[in-house]
Amino acid sequence: xxxxxxxxxxxxxxxxxxxxxFVVQLSFGRVIDDTTWIALFWIILLxxxxxxxxxxxxxxxxxxxxxYFTLASPVSVVVSKMIYNALLMIFLGGLSLGIYTLFMGMxxxxxxxxxxxxxxxxxxxxxxxxxxxxIASRTGxxxxxxxxxxxxxxxxxxxxxxxxxQLSLSRSVADIxxxxxxxxxxxxxxxxxxxxxxxxxxLWRD
Amino acid sequence: MExxxxxxxxxxxxxxxxxxxxxxxxxxxxxxxxxxxxxxxIHQSIRNLFYHVCMWFGMFVMYGxxxxxxxxxxxxxxLEDDLYVSxxxxxxxxxxxxxxxxxxxxxxxxxxxxWTNDPQLNGAAVSMMAxxxxxxxxxxIDEVAMRARISAVYNIFAFMLLVIFLGVLPxxxxxxxHPGKGGNSSTMEGLDMTMRMVFWPAVIGWILIAVWLLTxxxxxxxxxxxxxxxxxxx
Numbered sequence: 051x052x053x054x055x056x057x058x059x060x061x062x063x064x065x066x067x068x069x070x071x072f073v074v075q076l077s078f079g080r081v082i083d084d085t086t087w088i089a090l091f092w093i094i095l096l097x098x099x100x101x102x103x104x105x106x107x108x109x110x111x112x113x114x115x116x117x118y119f120t121l122a123s124p125v126s127v128v129v130s131k132m133i134y135n136a137l138l139m140i141f142l143g144g145l146s147l148g149i150y151t152l153f154m155g156m157x158x159x160x161x162x163x164x165x166x167x168x169x170x171x172x173x174x175x176x177x178x179x180x181x182x183x184x185i186a187s188r189t190g191x192x193x194x195x196x197x198x199x200x201x202x203x204x205x206x207x208x209x210x211x212x213x214x215x216q217l218s219l220s221r222s223v224a225d226i227x228x229x230x231x232x233x234x235x236x237x238x239x240x241x242x243x244x245x246x247x248x249x250x251x252x253l254w255r256d
Numbered sequence: 257m258e259x260x261x262x263x264x265x266x267x268x269x270x271x272x273x274x275x276x277x278x279x280x281x282x283x284x285x286x287x288x289x290x291x292x293x294x295x296x297x298i299h300q301s302i303r304n305l306f307y308h309v310c311m312w313f314g315m316f317v318m319y320g321x322x323x324x325x326x327x328x329x330x331x332x333x334x335l336e337d338d339l340y341v342s343x344x345x346x347x348x349x350x351x352x353x354x355x356x357x358x359x360x361x362x363x364x365x366x367x368x369x370x371w372t373n374d375p376q377l378n379g380a381a382v383s384m385m386a387x388x389x390x391x392x393x394x395x396x397i398d399e400v401a402m403r404a405r406i407s408a409v410y411n412i413f414a415f416m417l418l419v420i421f422l423g424v425l426p427x428x429x430x431x432x433x434h435p436g437k438g439g440n441s442s443t444m445e446g447l448d449m450t451m452r453m454v455f456w457p458a459v460i461g462w463i464l465i466a467v468w469l470l471t472x473x474x475x476x477x478x479x480x481x482x483x484x485x486x487x488x489x490x
Contacts, residue, residue, distance in 0.1 A: 181413060188406050189396045199393060202386035203414060206421035209378070238420055245416055249409045252330055 063102045067146045070094050075153040084157035088215040091150055092208060095143055096175065099204075102142055103135045103179040104196040107187035124254035128184065128246055132177045139176035140169060163218035163228055167235065171211040174239040178204050181246040184253050210235050273468050279461025283310075286454045304362045305451070306458045311355030313459045314466040318348030319387070321470065323415045326408040335481065338404035341411060342394060343473040347466055349387050356380060379422045386414040400481070 074090055082090070118127055147168070182200040189195055214231045221228070287306035322344035329337035359380075360370045371377065393410055397403035 178417075185393070185406060185410050185413075188402070189393065195393065195396060198389045199410060202382050202389055203417050205382050205385075206417060234420070238417070241416055241420060245413050249413060252405060252409050 059105060060102075063098060063142065064145070066101055067094065067098050067142065068149060070097070071146065071149050071153050078154075080153075080155060082154065084219055085216060087154060087157050088212060088219075090154075091147070092171075092212050092215070094150070095146055095172075096204065096208060098142055098146060099139055099172075099175040099179055100197055100200060102138060103176050104183045104186070104193075104200070106131050106135055106180055107183045119254065124251040125247055127254065128180070128250040131184075132180050132243065132246065135176040135180045136173045139172040143168060143172045157219060159215070160218045160221055163221065164215060166232060167211060167214040167218065170232065170235045170239060171207065171214075174207045174235060174242060175204055177239065177242045177246060178207065181242065181250070184246075184250060188253060207235065207238050210238070272464055276461050276464025276468060279457045280465055283454050283458030283461060287458065290450050290454060301362060301365050302451075304358060306454055308355060308358040308362055309455070310458050310462040311351050311358060314462045315348045315351040315355055317463050318344045318351060318466055318470065319383075319415065322348065322411055326411045326415075329404060329408045330412075333401070333405075335400065335404060336478070338408065339474045339478055339481065340470070341404075341408060343470050343477065345387050345390055345411070347470045347473060349384070349391070350469070351462075351466060352380070352384055352387070356384070379418075382421060383418050386418060390414065400484070 071094060074094070078086070078090075179196070179200050182203055183196050186195040186199055210231060214228065214235065217228050217231065283306050287303050322341045325337045325340040325344065328334075329341060359377075363372060364370050390407060390411060394403055394407050397406060
C-alpha cells in the first residue's frame with residue numbers, strides 16, 4: 051500500500067482537499083446556489099482523484115514493478131490496485147464531502163439518490179484514473195501525461211455525475227430518469243473495469 | 257528486429273479513388289445547384305448538410321479503422337498495423353477539425369453562435385481531446401514497438417468510453433439543437449428525394465477520400481520508419 055509506505059502522500063492529498071475547499075469558501079463566500087455547489091464539489095473531487103490515484107503506478111519504482119511482476123499475475127495486480135484506489139477514493143470523497151459541508155453548507159440533496167451516485171462516481175473515477183496512470187507510467191514524462199490522457203476519459207463520467215447530483219436535488223425517490231442515469235454510470239464503471247482487466251496485461255509485460 | 261512487409265492496400269486499383277473523387281465533385285456541384293426544401297431557420301444553409309455531416313462520417317470511419325487495427329496490433333504485434341492505427345487517427349483528426357469548422361460556421365448562421373452548449377458538441381470536443389491526447393502519448397515514447405503497444409491500449413480504452421459517451425449522453429439530455437436527438441424531429445426523415453440523391457453519394461465519396469488519404473499517410477510513414485529502422489540497425 052503506497053499511501054502507508056509514503057505517509058506524506060496521503061497527508062498531502064488531505065491538505066490539498068482542505069486548502070481547495072478553503073479557497074472556494076474565501077472566493078465564493080458561504081452562499082452559493084445549489085448548481086454551483088454541485089459543480090464545484092465534483093471539480094474538487096476530480097482533481098483530488100487525479101492527485102491521489104495517479105500515484106498508484108507512477109510512483110512505484112521500476113525495481114518494485116519487477117518484483118510484482120515475478121510475484122503476481124497482471125490481472126490480480128490491476129484488480130487489487132483498482133479495489134484499493136476505489137476504497138481510497140470513497141474515503142477521500144466522504145472526507146471532502148464532510149469538509150465541504152462544514153465550510154459551504156449543504157443544499158437539500160435527496161441523500162438516498164445522491165449517495166449511490168456519489169459512491170459509483172468515486173469508484174468510476176478511481177478505476178479509470180488507475181488505468182490511465184498505468185498507461186502513463188510506461189512513458190517518460192508521466193506526471194503531466196496522466197492528466198492529459200485521463201481528462202477525456204473521465205469527462206463523460208463527470209458530466210453524468212453532475213447531472214445525477216442535480217436530479218437528486220429536486221426529488222427524494224428514484225424515478226425513471228434517475229434510474230437511467232445511475233444505470234449509465236454503473237455501465238461506465240463496468241466497462242472501465244472490464245477494459246482494464248483485458249488490456250492491462252499488454253501494458254504490464256516488457 | 258521487426259520486419260516490415262510490403263504495403264498491402266486493402267482494395268487495389270485506381271477505380272475507387274476515381275469514384276471517390278467523382279462523387280465528391282458531384283456532391284459539391286450538385287449540392288449548390290439543386291432545389292432544397294424551404295425550412296424555417298436553416299433556409300439555404302441546409303446545403304451544409306452535404307459537407308458538414310460527411311466530415312463526421314469520414315471521421316467515424318477513420319476512428320473505427322483505428323480501433324480495428326489497434327486490436328489487430330495487440331493480437332499479432334506487426335508494426336504495419338500500428339502505422340494504420342496512427343494514420344487513421346491523424347486522418348480522423350483532420351476530418352474532425354473540418355467537421356468542427358463547418359459545423360461552427362453553420363451554427364453561427366442558424367443558432368446565432370459559433371459554440372453552443374449542446375451534447376453533440378460536447379461529444380465532438382471530448383473526442384477531439386481524446387485523440388489529441390493520443391497524439392501526445394505517441395510522441396512521448398521513443399521506442400517504436402513500445403510506442404505501438406501502449407498507444408494501441410490507450411486507443412481501445414478511449415474509444416470504448418467515447419462510444420458510451422456519444423451513444424448514451426445525447427439520449428439522456430433533455431434538449432439538443434441537433435436534429436434527431438432529444439425529441440427533435442430527424443432531418444433524415446424530412447430529407448426529400450433530391451437531397452438524398454446528393455447526400456448519400458457525398459458520404460460515400462468522402463469516406464473513399466478518407467481511405468485514400470489513410471493509405472497515402474501509411475505508405476509515407478512506412479518509408480520513414482524503414483529509414484529510421486535502418487539507421488538504428490547500422
